[in-house]
Amino acid sequence: MRSAEPRTVQERARQALSDEFLRNAVKFTTERLRAGKQTASQEHGNWEEWRERARQIRLHTIAHLDYYLQEFVENARANGVQVHFADTAEEAAALTMDIAKQCGARSVVKSKSMVSEELHINQALQAGGVEAVETDLGEYIIQLANEPPSHIIIPAIHKNRYQIAELLSKEAGEELPPDTTALAGFVRRKLREKFLEADIGMTGCNFAIAESGSIVLFENEGNARMVTTVPRTQITLMGMERIIPTWDDLEVMATLLPRSATGQKLTVYMSGISGPRRAEDRDGPEQMHLIIVDNGRSLQLGDPHFQELLNCIRCGACLNACPVYRHIGGHAYGSTYSGPIGAVLKPALNKNVAEWDDIANASSLCGACYEACPVKIPLHDMLVYLRQRKVEQGVQSGEEKAGMKGFRYVMSSHKRYGRALRWGRVMQKLLLRDGVIKARIGPLKGWNQHRHTSPLPNKSFREGWQALERDIQRERTEMDEQIRERLHRHLNEREKGGVGDE
Amino acid sequence: MNEESRIKQDRFMQRIADRLGRPRLTEKPPHPHKGAPPDWRRFSLDREERIALFSENWQKAGGHVVRVPDLEAAKTYIAQKAKELGAYAIIRQNQPELNALDWQQALPEAEIVVWHSEQQKDLLRYAAGADIGITMAEYGIAYTGSLVCTSSGNQGRSVSLLPAVVMAILPAERIATRMGEVLAHFDGRPRAQFPAGIHFISGPSRSADIENDLTIGVHGPGVVFALIVG
Structure with missing residues (x-):
């Protein structure tokens, strides 16, 4: 990937915020997808009932x-699929390379798959001398730019058509106009050749149906169908949690996934693949491999706070709803999965707390992600648990530790608290300008960069409470008199048969 | 590789059970929330409503709908469109409804190749260069505006995917209201009769990956006709 990457979420966010096109593009795209989801969920009706059904x-x-x-694997084997298991990303990559070597493959065409991004399969294939071509239009563009996806559903959200025209012109060896139809037309022709030449087609897996051993793919372009129709060998990478029990259950997922992702009633293509081509078939893969991946997923099982993370259907609705994502875009998260789900998944898939980065802090804990989630994953609660875990394991900045210690010291005694307030009121006089604090120092640095801090009031709530309480008591008695009088009047009128309403 | 995979499989499943804090499950667990909510299963439209809703959704997605009285009329319409488009290379499925129609007489100038197990031609390459693909749809779904096609020796996946234009014939009585009605045909179907590929198609191939600008016909067909018969 790109070198000299900024190391923290804050640094990457700063970089993203200074890119005006990126900010507008992310804002526009997320608004479009969010509005689409809203319309689609309202139009469908009983959305809450369906969410609950999907969650169940x-x-x-x-x-x-x-x-x-187990049921899924046995059925897939019976369908003629060769099933493999990978505990780690490295194992999955090694298995893929073994298969590629076995069939003497020189090139692989891939349909969009987040799990293959997670496992860095392209790098492994390329290191082994096998060409890996992304065939989803957006994925193809960012592969040419050598960048990771910035959105689960629309991976090239951050590129404008001039940048895309430049990338594709290089590939075409001629100047292409920055016109969507012309650019998409070039990609269609170019990738048609790639599909027909490729030895292996590689896909992810949206759902795996246990009762028949089938995998189900959702897509709009038709590239996943190409990948599963044209090459002789198919490799499907699948997270171990992608299972649903029956075809019947697919109706619920197929109702929620496209509506939550793009606001479509259904993606243009939904394909159920149940093993390699049958003996008399003339297309479809002759050999089908399935690699089932753990890569940290089983760590979530049995964990009361995080098991629900495995319910995720990767629709991206939480990204579009997140006020943080909408400002900084996907790259600032610095991992395969971005947005609220990424902020939880990255730390959750990696047990080593010290390697977590500061990604769990990139959230305002507002809960919009939970509201948007079609399977009701409480992501905002999980972010709090992650922060708690981090503190419990002692991975915390010195500043934060000192700050929390100080807070505890001051807040655990009302005398200390009162003293601190009085002291603060005196000290702030040095900083007050136009009635506010503008100085960008100490803990106020980040806040004051974009706004001003209000000064401490002359009298704290606590100091004013005694007088306030007296007022309230007095008001209540007076109010009670009035109300009583009015109620009596009402009652009398009603008894006389008059209309009670004023 | 197979034996190794079996050992790995056992370890995988055992780890899951261990993490869940119980012995491995060998009995099928009761699944009380199977499928769509119960109220939804009672949702059913009458024939004309189903046709209307399917048509509305298919057109909204960018597809074309033509209603014809019988298969013969469907053939005539396809032939007329093919002439308009100047289509030469045509590929069609080997389905009884299509076989009963005289395509050669309707399109004397075109080359029409039939997809079947014994076909001498390189079918994939031919389909990739074809102007039009012709197929019968097995089912339709009104609520999502979808056609369902399955694969077999006589029904190539490529026919509905590789040509520039796809003409799908959908008998009106095959249109269901909900997706669940169609999925029920696959729920519990014996392995020997299970197709390798089941494809739900809901309009022309599309992408909004370049600046959110909708493009039609990115990898799959950009022009798709649903010919509703009856």
Whole structure:
């Protein structure tokens, strides 16, 4: 990937915020997708009932995952699929390379798959001398730019058509106009050749149906169908939690996933693939491999705070709803998965707290992600648990530690608290300008960069409470008299048969 | 590789059970929340409503709808469109409804190749260069505006995917209201009768990956006709 990457979320966010096109593009795209979702969920009706249904199906599947995964694997094997298991990203990459070597592959065409991004499969293939071509239009563009996706659903959200025309012109060896139709037309022709030449087609997996051993793919362009139709060998990478029990359950997922992702009633293509081509078939893969990946997922199982994370159906609705994502875009998160789900997934998939980065802090804990989630994952609660875990394991900045210690010292005694307030009122006089504090020092640095801090009032709430309480008491008695009088009047009128309303 | 995979599989499942804090499950667990909410299953439209809703959704997605009285009329319409488009290379599925129609007489100038197991031609390459693909749809879904096609020796996946234009014939009585009605056909179907590919198609291939600007026909067909018969 790109070198000299900024190391913290804050640094990357600052970089993103200074890129005006990126800010506008992210804002426009997320607004469009969010509005689409809103219309689609309202139009469908009973959205809450469907969300709850989907949550129940996911909870049930994960709670019985050993049974359903076993059922799925046995059925897939019976369909003629060669099933492999990978505990780690490295194992998955090694298995992929083994298969590629076995069939003497020189090139792989891929449809969009977040799990392959997570496992860095492209790098592994390229290191092994196998060409890996992304075929989703957005993924193809960012592959040419050598950048990671910035959105789960629209990976090239951060590129404008002039930048895209430049990238594709280089590939075409001629000047292409910055016109969407012309650019997409070039990609269609170019990738048609790639599809027909490729030895292996590689896909992810949206859902895996246990009762028949089928995988299900959702897409709009048709590239996933190409990848599963044209090459002789197919490799499907699948997170171990992608299972649903039956085809019947697919109706619920197929109703929620596209509506939550893009506001579509259904993606243009939804394909159920149940093994390699049958003996008499003339297209579809002759060999089909399935690599089932753990890579940190089983760590979530049995964890009361995080097990629900495995319910995620990767729709991206939480990204579009998140006020932080909408400002900084996906790259600032510095991991494969961005947005609220990424802020939880990255730390959750990696047990080593010290390697977590500051990603769990990139959230305002407002809960918009939970509201948007079609399977009701309480992401904002999980972010709090992550921060708690970090503190419990002692991974915390010195500043934060000292700040919390100080807070505890001051707040645990009312005398100390009163003294601190009085002291603060005196000291702030040095900083007050036009009635506010503008100085960018100490803990006020970040805040005051964009706004001003209000000064401490002359009298704190606590100091004014005694007088306030007296007022309230007095007001209540007076009010009571009035109300009593009015009620009596009402009652009398009603008894006389008059209309009670004023 | 297979034996190794079996050992790995056992370890995988055991780890899941261990993490969940119980022995491995060998009995099918009861699944009380299977499928769509109960109220939804009672949702059913009458024939004309189904046709209207399917048509509305298919057109909204960018597809074309034509209603014809019978298969013969569908053939005539396709032939007329093919002439208009100047289509030469045509590929069609080997389905009884299509076989019963005289395509050669309707399109004397075109080359029409039939997809079947014994076909001598390189079918994939031919389909990739074809102007029009012709297929019968097995089911339709009104609520999502979808066609369902399945694969077999006589029904190539490529026919509805690779040509520039796809003409799908959908008998009106095959249109269901909900997706669940169609999925029920696959729920519990025996392995020997299970197709390798089941494809739900809801309009022309599309992408909004360049500046959110909608583009039609990115990898799959950009022009898709649903010919509703009856």
